[in-house]
Amino acid sequence: MTDRVDRPLVWSLAILRFSTGAFFLVWALEKIFAPEIARRVFETFYFSSPSDTMLLLTGLLQLLFVLAFMAGLFRFWTYGALLAMHAVSVVSSFPRLLDPFTPPNHLFWAGVPVLGLLVALFLLRNRDSLFTLSGVKVGGQAVQRGLAIIAIGGAATLAVPQPRAADAGQSVTVHSYAAQPKLVDTTNTHWIEAPSGVIFVDR
Template structure:
């Protein structure tokens, strides 16, 4: 694979992950009650206040912009790898039973996790349209 194809491929992964995670970041502001419900169902946080959704949304929005522009790649890519990995593990029951209800939608987490692993491992090669951290 040529260097330019690798860089373009990594940018494609980074950009599509940005789009994917932006949906969740924006949701924190426009439907904060969904964040509270998700945390209650999956993270056992029965008392998460509605205002916490906005704080989580701000953090996630900053992180998603860092992801888009390749800023602090070890930390920004690692952040999404960690939170998505934890979220995926916490939904293991739905992954093990994909044909009940809409559980099959949780299977989308698996290739997203794979893309995050690849992007994290190849972060030093990911320099197309990035800010800082150039090789």
């Protein structure tokens, strides 16, 4: 390809990488600075209620991948990790995608083109060279294996539900019900089954 063709391509890929990175930064920072909002998302879409510590660790791990992604580092692993994370997010909202005319379900369709964008970035990752730290090389099979484990673990952390009870040894079960589930401003009702009785929490 000529420079005339490559220049628009690399600029386009850089714009897509930075704008997508900013999109993911919001979600990563939310887990760190607004864990209550992030917890509502997990309760609604992942049927779990992670602790503040788990949300903080998840947010920091996600933040690490997002920053490396925006810097163009370890492209196979970072581009692939964000693609996997977002694929899990889109799959979890699939019932709402099938019912787009019930508010606010049409907003979830914004995640579909982002998923396509991440697929395109992953396929064109070797052409994405503008404003990247491409001089950093990954050396040795041990480092590559380590990055693979971190990438898979980062995606799995967002997908695997976390235990609801503070002590797994106790017979405690937490249930949640959301009226017209939304990301924010939803009406949540929780009830906790414990050996001594049932506790209701209406929010």
